[in-house]
Amino acid sequence: GAVVSQHPSRVICKSGTSVKIECRSLDFQATTMFWYRQFPKQSLMLMATSNEGSKATYEQGVEKDKFLINHASLTLSTLTVTSAHPEDSSFYICSVSTAGSLEAFFGQGTRLTVV
Amino acid sequence: AQSVSQHNHHVILSEAASLELGCNYSYGGTVNLFWYVQYPGQHLQLLLKYFSGDPLVKGIKGFEAEFIKSKFSFNLRKPSVQWSDTAEYFCAVNKYGGSQGNLIFGKGTKLSVKP
Numbered sequence: 719g720a721v722v723s724q725h726p727s728r729v730i731c732k733s734g735t736s737v738k739i740e741c742r743s744l745d746f747q748a749t750t751m752f753w754y755r756q757f758p759k760q761s762l763m764l765m766a767t768s769n770e771g772s773k774a775t776y777e778q779g780v781e782k783d784k785f786l787i788n789h790a791s792l793t794l795s796t797l798t799v800t801s802a803h804p805e806d807s808s809f810y811i812c813s814v815s816t817a818g819s820l821e822a823f824f825g826q827g828t829r830l831t832v833v
Numbered sequence: 834a835q836s837v838s839q840h841n842h843h844v845i846l847s848e849a850a851s852l853e854l855g856c857n858y859s860y861g862g863t864v865n866l867f868w869y870v871q872y873p874g875q876h877l878q879l880l881l882k883y884f885s886g887d888p889l890v891k892g893i894k895g896f897e898a899e900f901i902k903s904k905f906s907f908n909l910r911k912p913s914v915q916w917s918d919t920a921e922y923f924c925a926v927n928k929y930g931g932s933q934g935n936l937i938f939g940k941g942t943k944l945s946v947k948p
Contacts, residue, residue, distance in 0.1 A: 752935050752936075759940070761939055761940040763938075764935050764936065811876075813877075813936075821879065821882065823879075824877040824878075826875065827876060
């Protein structure tokens with residue numbers, strides 16, 4: 719399967735600041751990338767879907783101005799949590815897929831803690 | 834709305850015991866079904882998947898799952914577990930039953946295998 723790398727794996731930031739999380743597809747042309755969020759003892763929840771070169775499609779209830787997604791190339795997507803608050807503390811996971819594929823490959827996740 | 838239910842939050846077994854983890858989904862159309870495993874400190878890995886054809890699907894590490902359409906179920910089984918199977922297991926279904934990787938996940942089942 720594809721190798722997907724997320725960076726950073728852990729980040730602690732102060733309330734009100736912004737944090738950028740990178741998702742890289744190392745050996746795979748990721749035409750589509752997905753961002754998930756996982757709260758403790760909860761399931762992974764899809765936040766948004768991004769296609770390379772297009773604006774992301776956000777799931778209901780996810781603020782697009784707060785969670786900025788950029789998918790400028792076939793190997794990189796970024797999620798920026800703007801003006802982070804403690805309630806944004808969570809585990810963020812990306813996955814990648816390619817056109818026509820029925821499968822997606824996951825990154826190792828980023829643990830965000832907002833203090 | 835679509836949902837995925839995993840009935841057991843935490844399962845504790847002894848080595849060599851048989852395993853069955855329940856998964857039910859709510860979606861009346863065509864679905865693609867997945868089981869993922871997350872070992873401690875690692876990223877999600879695909880165990881097995883069902884797209885079409887034989888409803889009994891064999892995956893890696895001796896796992897299998899059976900798709901029963903009439904019951905909207907996709908239970909995961911393994912005849913004899915090992916200590917190394919200790920992990921969290923997630924059932925997932927394609928959000929739109931289509932060919933993209935956007936998934937709806939169950940809440941996960943934590944499996945602890947005692948040596």
